[in-house]
Each structure stands twice: as C-alpha cells, then as structure tokens.
Amino acid sequence: YSGRGFRGGLVVVSLTGWSTFG
Numbered sequence: 001y002s003g004r005g006f007r008g009g010l011v012v013v014s015l016t017g018w019s020t021f022g
Contacts (some may be wrong), residue, residue: 012018
C-alpha cells in the first residue's frame, strides 16, 4: 500500500491506499 502505512492512531483508507494520522 502507499501512504505512511500503519504507525498507530487513526487509520484511514484513501484512494492512494492506507494512511495513518496521530
């Protein structure tokens, strides 16, 4: 997947793939 991947916090699925915030 693209994006910042899993790091903890809120995980959201965007058109570019998985991203995490927090």
